[in-house]
Amino acid sequence: MGIDNRQQKRIPYNQQVLINNSLLVNAVDISESGVYVHTGRLWPLGNILDISMSIGSHPVNLKVRVQHCQEGIGMGLEFIDLSPEHKAQLKNFLKELETKMSAPKKKKIMLVEDNELARRMHKSKLVLDGFTVFEAKNGIEAMKILQTEQPMDLAIIDICVEPMYGFETISLIRQMPQHKDIPVIAWAVKSTTYVMEQALNAGATIFLPKTTTSPIKMSENVKKLLGK
Structure with missing residues (x-):
């Protein structure tokens, strides 16, 4: 029945697979010899099925053999009679998936600044240093982003922005379960002791005066807080 694809290197593969043009299931992982799908419906071992799936950007129709079944979980499907073209596509696709998995994930920064030039300058430096930056002109925009995006790793908050001042933005961030522990850099032109x-x-980790915080210095502080 061929090589057990459970013993081969399996790579997470979160895609849909159509079985026999009738049942749409979710794939769990993929290897050079087959794909594992999550389904409550099982076919007998050894059955030959037709599947439609995508190998990267290539939609393909393949034949597979039911190689492994686990009730309530799914089936291991072994590729059979792969054409040379499909083998090459699969090999390249698996390499792409491995590269994506091994690539370090970029840290995500929430940057709140109402001055467009300052925002662009600081964003450019942070992006150049390997960070992903989400921009907002004020606290209201920032909260919308923070509620819809995956958790940020750090936030930079201009204290003196309207209509939601930075103090309130920081306080709200500290009330969000996914962001309550992230480092927050507060900064402002008015760097008085009171501010x-x-x-x-309000919950800021550190405070930086705008007048002496260049994009280079800001990036240095971000790296220090994130342990980079």
Whole structure:
């Protein structure tokens, strides 16, 4: 029946697979010899099935043999009679998946700044240093992003922006379960003791004065807080 694809290197593969033009199931992982699908319906071992799936950007129709069944979980399907073209596509696709898996994930930064030029300058430096940056002109925009995107790794908050001041934005961030522990850099043109204390009391990790914080210095502080 061929090589047991459970013993081969399996790579996560979150795609849909159509079986016999009738049942749409979710694939769990894929290898050079087959694909594992999650389904409550099982076919007998050794049955030959037709499947439609995507190998990268290539939609393909393949034949598979039911190689492994686990009730309530799914089936291991072994590729059979792969054409040279499909073998090459599969090999390249698996390499792409492995590369994506091994690539370090970029840290995500929420940057709240109402001055467009300052925002662009700081974003450019952070992106150049390997970060993914989400921009907002004020706290209201920032909260919309924070509620819809995956958790951020750090936030940079301009204290003196309207209509939602930075103090309130920081306080709300600290109430969000997915963001309550992330480092928050507060900064402002007015770097008085009162403003700094208010920012720290709201939940900021550190306070930086805008007048002396260049994009290079900001990036250095971000790296330090994220342990890079």
